[in-house]
Amino acid sequence: TEDGGFTNYHSSGVVMFEDKWPNLPEDQGGKYNMDFNDVVVDYDVEATVVSDELLEKEGWREQVKVVLHLRAVGGDDPLRVGMALENFNTDYVQSISEHKTLDSWQNPHGNLPQWLQAVRFQENSVHYDHVSNSVYDRETLRPAIEIGQLQAFNGKKWDKVAGTEVYQYKDDRGRLTDHVMNPALRLWDGWKTADKKQYAPELENVKEPYSFAQFSAKTFYNTIPGFVNVAGGLYTYTVIYHMKPRAEMTPEERAAAKQNMIDAVYNTTSQNFFIVKGNWAPVGLKGYKPLDYRTRDNHVYSTEYDKFFAQNAENLVEDIPYVAKNGQVWAFKAPVLTRHLWEMNFFANAYPHYHEFVESQGKEHQNWYNEDVDYTYLSCQW
Known part of the structure; x- marks a missing residue:
């Protein structure tokens, strides 16, 4: 969209993950035992580009903004x-700002619950592939952002107050209005x-693959x-890459910096989504290589990928990450507002043509x- 010398480039969607990788989903009569709700995240990527005529005065407004909305942890x-x-290319980035909010940081709907503001939840981070956390390093070409401590939303590892603290929306x-982030954690004490x-x-009335009584008793x-x-x-979680002033660049650099911002949005194949499991196995989209990022306790995602790939190599495509020889995958992108499944149900029961899409x-x-x-099998609007 264009507005008075400013052009906003925008892409958005939802990514759904199945955490069984590197194991194949079990085929039960042509319906695979996958629900793709182990992590569900909505995303927006937006670039603000200023016209050449306004660069001298308004160039400081140029930015690339990445927004992750954590929708479900199943x-x-x-x-x-x-x-x-x-x-x-972060060589064109001058600084980074980040915001952790309830909905949009520009229009937050109240304050986050205290447990989401706790120091131990600040593991959420901006980091860089291959090199140190310097946005000025020319070798830094895969900046990444992460939301950590996902199990806090399920009351795991911490006291269950993590998901049930009352906050106001x-x-x-x-x-x-009063809310708790995960009402299912109060399932057994009669609170709700x-x-x-x-x-x-x-x-x-659902009986397959599990009964309503079985999956409705979970607390995800x-x-x-x-x-x-x-x-x-x-x-x-919002991360904003504030760009260096293009008015101070040569014409060639100015054009390259502009294209760098646009490609971050419109070249959607450059948006590499992933989850990391408790055993440090990274799970990603078909065809996307895991990061070489090293965690603070010396786990390297790409090294962990190689280790787990070797355990199930006979079922996996060697030169295309995260795809099985039968065509199955463990994560995918879909349009905004595509609804995820209720817990422990077959994805194919809700979306009967999904596996045909994948296998073709x-x-x-x-x-x-x-x-x-x-x-029937899809979650209500959240």
């Missing part, structure tokens, strides 16, 4: 979720009963029917998320 294993900007009219308006009555974040934090806001290498049923969808 698994015990994932610890982190993140995104790397492949080939985004402020809507756009300034009205306040299931909200049956959140799911279709037919869901209670935003994947349990009747216990979604509806209209309570999402934990949002994307040639068939490209709109699988809109074709013959059975909404």
Whole structure:
């Protein structure tokens, strides 16, 4: 979009992860035992570019902004979720700012619960592939951002107050309502009963692969029917790369810096999403290489990938990361507002053409998320 000499480039969507990698999902009558809700994250990537005529005065406004909204955590294993900007040249970046808020940092809907403001939750970070955390290093071409401590949303590792602390959500009219981030954690103490308006009555009759009684008794974040934090806001991590002033560059550098910003948004194949499990196995999108990033306790994602790949090499494609020889994958992107599944259900029950899309290498049923969808199995709006 263009507005008075400013052009905003924008891309967005949702990424859904299955944490079984490197193991293959079990084929049960043509329906694979995958629910793709182990981590669900909505994302927005936006670049603000100033026209050449305004660079001298307004060039400081140029930026690339990455926003991750944590929508659901439906698994015990994932610890982190993140995104790397492949080939985004940080030599053109002057500084970085970050914001951890309830919904948009420009329009926050109240304050985050205290447990999300705690020091131990500040593991969320901006880091760089291959090199040290310097945005000025010319070798830094894969900056990445991460949200850590995912299991806090499920009451794991910390006291369960992490997910059940009462906080106030402020809507756009300034009205306040009480919420807890994960109502399912109060399932057993009578603090809150299931909200049956959140799911279709037919869901209670589901028997395959698990009964309603089995999957509704779990306590995962935003994947349990009747216990979604509806209209309570999402934990949002925003990272802004503020660009160096292009007015001070040569014409060639100025053009390259501009294209660098645009490519970060429009070249969506450069947006490398991943999760990291408790055993340090990284799980990513088909065809995307894991980062060479080294954690503080000396785990390197790419090295861990090689180790786990070797354990199941007979079922995996060697030269294309994160794809099985039968075509199956463990993560995918979809359009904004594509709804995720209730816990422990077959993805194919809700989206019957998804596996045909995958196994045809994307040639068939490209709109699988809109074709013959059975909404019984899908989460309500969060």
